Amino acid sequence: MSIMNDITVTCPSCEEQITVTLAESVNADRRPDLRQDIIEGTFQVVACSSCGTEFMLDPVLNYLDMARGQWFSVQPAQRLGDWVALEDEAQGTFNLAYGGQASAEARAIGDELSPRLVFGWPALREKLLIGDAELEDSIVELTKLAMIHGLPGAPIQTGVEMRLVDMQDDGGLVFQWADMFSGDVLETLVAPRALYDSIIEAPEAWAEMKASVEDGLFVDIQKLFVGEGRAAG
Template sequence: MSLFHPVNLVCPACNAVFTMPAVGSVNADRRPDLRDDILNDSFQDTVCEACEAEFRLQPEFNYLDVGRGQWIAAMPAGRMPDYLEVEDQVSEVFETSYGSKAPKAAQEIGDGLTVRLTFGWPAVREKILTREAGIDDVALEILKLDMLRNMENARIGPGNELRLVGDMGADLAFAWIASDSEESTGDEFLVARYAYDTIASDPEPYAALREDLTDGPFVDMQKLYVGRGRGAPPLPETDVDAILEEADEE
């Protein structure tokens, strides 16, 4: 089931204190309306009772969609620098709920779930949209890295995220989004889905990147610039380019 609990909030505009229900878990099979709210960027929106300022509660919940095979631990954007520690915590939660430490019936459900960790609303929305569009999220992250090589004004950096925001059929819509405000920092742009299909249909040339991206539940190209994973240093942009260029040659 989907669970909510009351939390006390301080309005960022007037400092008034009020209470709202915060989500602890979302079951999209039983509450598809909550899934729709996430996709519509309206989930956990609230209005200050004193000054009527609008703001959004940062995500901190588990998302389950058995029908689509998704289990997502959605965390606040500010926790991303500590993603390795959060990955350990999230993995333990999943193991207890649906993995090796869970009852047999729960393990059977867990066998059909893809486990992911996200930071911030744009990221969790993207994971849900990706599954809806029938897109492999690992191939999508490789596509993003490939796109960055050809962008003259790439906005990659702390607090700025390149996100899939729409599936147009023959094209995929992307936008640069600010992590703190969750607002677009530029116009949306389209990329032919064929570019994604080319990567998804032949994953072998990108094996090194896939290994780095999937060494834990946080599957996001941003991790390559924070720290490649367990025991590996951050990956310089030139190294990403080299790996992709080798894949092109193959």
């Protein structure tokens, strides 16, 4: 089930203390409307009861979609630097719910799920789009690396991320460079489907990098650039 609780937050505009409803978990099988809201960017957008300013609540929730084989631990973008500890925490949560510490029935469900850790709403939306397009998220991440390698002026810096935002009719992957916190778009670019396919067709060339990206629940090239990461072995 989807769990919602009322909490008190501070309006970023007038600094009034207001009560809002925060999602602690989303079950997309039972509430497909919430999944659609996430894709449309309207989920957890609230209005201040004092000044009327609209703002989006930071995500701290678990997301489940059994039909699509998806389980996500979703954390605020501001906590990206803590990804190692949060990855361990997410793995522990999954183990309790659907992994080795769960009931046999729950483990059977877990066997069909791909657990992931994501930071921020755009990252979650990206994973949902990847699922809809029947792509592999690790290959999408390697496609990003291939594009960055071919773009010397790529805006690689703290607080800027590259996200899949759409699919073209011909299979092209539409990406945007955007500010993680303001949402401001810095650049939009398209990768031909042939680039994505070329990575699949050259497994040996990409094997080492693919293993790094897929190591753990945080399947995202950001972990290659943020902090010290996790020690090998």
